Amino acid sequence: MIALVPLIPLFQVADPQLPATEGVFLIGTVVKMLIVFSVYMVGVAMLTLAERKISAWIQDRHGPNRVGYGWLQPAADGVKNIMKEETYPGTANLPLFVLAPAISFIPAMITWAVIPFASPLPTPWGRIDMVVADLPVGFLFCLAISSLGVYGIVLAGWSSNNKYALLGGLRSSAQMISYEIAMGMATVCVLLLSGNVSISAIIQQQATMGWNVFLLSIAFFIFLVASFAETNRLPFDLPEAESELVAGYHTEYSAMKFSLFFIAEYANMVTASALITSLFFGGWDIPFTQWDNLPPFTVLKTILTLGAFLTKVLFFLFFFMWIRWTVPRFRYDQLMSLGWKLMLPLALAYITIIGTVVLVLDRAGIARGPMFGAILFGMNVVLVVLLFVVLDRGRIVSPAYSRLDREEVARLRNMSLGKSTLAEKKV
Amino acid sequence: MTIGVKVLDRPIEEVSYVRATLKGMALTFKHLVDPHKVTVQYPEEKWDLSPRWRGTHRMLTTEDGKSKCVACGLCPTVCPANCIKLVPGEDEQGNRYPLVFEIDEFRCIFCGYCQEVCPEEAIHLGRHYENAEYSRDKFVYDLERLSTQTHPVCEMWDPADPKGE
Helix, strand or coil: CCCCHHHHHHHCCCCCCCECCHHHHHHHHHHHHHHHHHHHHHHHHHHHHHHHHHHHHHCCCCCCCCHHHHCCHHHHHHHHHHHCCCCCCCCCCHHHHHHHHHHHHHHHHHHHHHCCCCCCEEECCEEECCCCCCCCCHHHHHHHHHCCHHHHHHHHHHHCCCHHHHHHHHHHHHHHHHHHHHHHHHHHHHHHHHCCCCHHHHHHHHHHHCCHHHHCHHHHHHHHHHHHHHCCCCCCCCCCCHHHHCCHHHCCCCHHHHHHHHHHHHHHHHHHHHHHHHHHCCCCCCCCCCCCCCCCCCHHHHHHHHHHHHHHHHHHHHHHHHHHCCCCCCCHHHHHHHHHHHHHHHHHHHHHHHHHHHHHHHHCCCCCCHHHHHHHHHHHHHHHHHHHHHHCCCCCCCCCCCCCCHHHHHHHHHHHCCCCHHHHHHC | CCCCCCCCCCCHHHCCCHHHHHHHHHHHHHHHHCCCCCCCCCCCCCCCCCCCCCEEEEECECCCCCECCCCCCHHHHHCCCCCEEEEEEECCCCCEEEEEEEEECCCCCCCCHHHHHCCCCCEEEECCCCCCCCCHHHHEECHHHHHHCCCCECCCCECCECCCC
């Protein structure tokens, strides 16, 4: 009892608009962790259902509609996966083989810790931020942790001791590292505008200046494409590539370990959607109003901003699925040339342009507010039109056209007609 | 060494990726919201089978419950898969009847020759496809099973269109 006495001041009633005391902060964080984790896991389970339903509707089918009219399908899948036999390949490296699914799954979950999902909630014990951990280095944390996910896939591929799994793992490491660079470069533009790596600060910046998708459209485009590659979703699902690699890195996995890779994929999708939302779509900001960003904070504001955030995240999840059932898989050389020859130079050029514009506007004495945003937006309209209408004619954004040039095509034609260039040289 | 590489000559000026993707997304979205779905909800809904559908066999019976088969031996003779086993017998009046009549539905190729060749219109193919069993030997249909099955039988040819046009 005596030991408890000093704890009591930690839980005192405080001003709802001021940050909570340490004790409340601790308990609040634990509660937030539990809630976020549960909602997240249920959400990921429901996403598997959503994916199957959306794929079915796009293909003019009905989708799962038997177990509880389809709603209990994720539960049925889970039960099935737990009941199934776990197989272990005889030559696998067992410790890593078991560890790999967890390694691919955990980073996807951890990233969520730093993403704010609503405006602060006032409670009788003080204000509680609606983010599990509002790290000052929030965004760097996201980049660091999300790139850990590749280890899960690479280790799964390597420890299986299977050539297809290994190829899948190799592909994924090359792919994820290539696109991570473009992704990081795209976010440099965001940091240039916000001047801060904390995600809360980035959201506040977008609330005053306008959403980054309008201010940094091309950075958004690069980030979006790169996040498809990072989450191994079509059109960049080369690590899996059923038609070439059996099932890629998870060829040898069965039962719940296999399922864990799927959970990881969906968890990565949720995280990528939340990041896109936070960095480019204003996070929990409700558009066309400043009312939600300013104190005093109320419960109503928290609920409404949470709704805004979830709507945006769900839209991007839908977008991920929509793309998956629209676009076929890239060829490997197309993937690499898109990443290195297009995305990276584009991102670097865009950083230069944005950096110059920001510098010029700052020197011209334009305050960082709506006016600043309007000028950037105008410039972006011009750049987007240039990139996607004028330059996208097989010259820049066209991985569907292979790296072959006309001479190469002519040479290949001759070869297929039996006129080998080698043979001609000998003559 | 010649390899048959097919190289498409794409006019570079017309090739795009982003706009083509957007076009594709518009198409898939149209299908997504389209309420018309092609799936048949199987146990509740079923396709109407063609009158010429050739499924597992039936032996037709006379009004007193005996099979119409006179054990003439034409069907085992004509059967290209050799899946009909027939042992003929004869009763006191000298009428032939099958002692054993078995069809191995696994060997059967459902060509319908047995039905076509039968002079008594006894053996028929059925308009039926739900054949699941728990063991392989259940797929050798004996005379009793062939006679007691009740599904509609195949018409082999459409009376309204005898030439199959």
